[in-house]
Amino acid sequence: MRVVKEFSHNNIKYSVFSWNEKYLLKAERGPMEITLKFAELDLIGEPDWEELVSKDLESRIEEQLKNLGTIYKDALQKLG
Secondary structure, three states, X not given: OEEEEEEEEOOEEEEEXXXXXXXXXXXXXXXXXXXXXXXXXXXXXXXXXXXXXXHHHHHHHHHHHHHHHXXXXXXXXXXX
């Protein structure tokens, strides 16, 4: 697995990896993470990942991380 790019935006750490003819876009905040996989063959060249995140995906990723945070807190309460 090769690290292609790492950047942060609005308290979310993003990492892009190249692995098995796929790009993996990983978003992390605290103990939560989301990974999106893109087949290299479906893309024309290497995307501008920061632009993609800031324009199209950021609000949706933020919402999913909030949902995961709620699930995480509920799980901690049940375990504790």
